[in-house]
Amino acid sequence: MKTYEISLARIGNSRGIRIPAHLIRKYGFEAGILLEDRGNVVMLTSQSPPETKLSWEETAKQMVDANEDWSDWESTLPDGMEDIPWKNAEAVTLAVREDPPQKRRAKKPKSQ
Numbered sequence: 001m002k003t004y005e006i007s008l009a010r011i012g013n014s015r016g017i018r019i020p021a022h023l024i025r026k027y028g029f030e031a032g033i034l035l036e037d038r039g040n041v042v043m044l045t046s047q048s049p050p051e052t053k054l055s056w057e058e059t060a061k062q063m064v065d066a067n068e069d070w071s072d073w074e075s076t077l078p079d080g081m082e083d084i085p086w087k088n089a090e091a092v093t094l095a096v097r098e099d100p101p102q103k104r105r106a107k108k109p110k111s112q
Contacts, residue, residue, distance in 0.1 A: 019044075 004023075008015040024030060032047035054062065063070075 004020065006017050006019075009018060010016075019029065027044075028046040028048045029044070030048070034045045034047055036043040036045065
């Protein structure tokens, strides 16, 4: 976070501030600014609508168009995990295939 010291400029009977041009571009203030009084803080936000997020399909298309290199992400493919003989693999497979256990009611003790 960077702090800017700015001064008030007289504009008729009012006062105004000058915002540096790079901040106007950075935050999209060209369309206008909303000023929100939050007690001890004044918040400035852009009036222009926020950029819309891309859908998964649009993101994938842009990645293809950009011809990006994603080979670093493929490093886990040849790790051999599929060749490891997992212990109890058959038991796990059988447990998944079985029907879930039925709920049992607690037996009431016999009265004497």
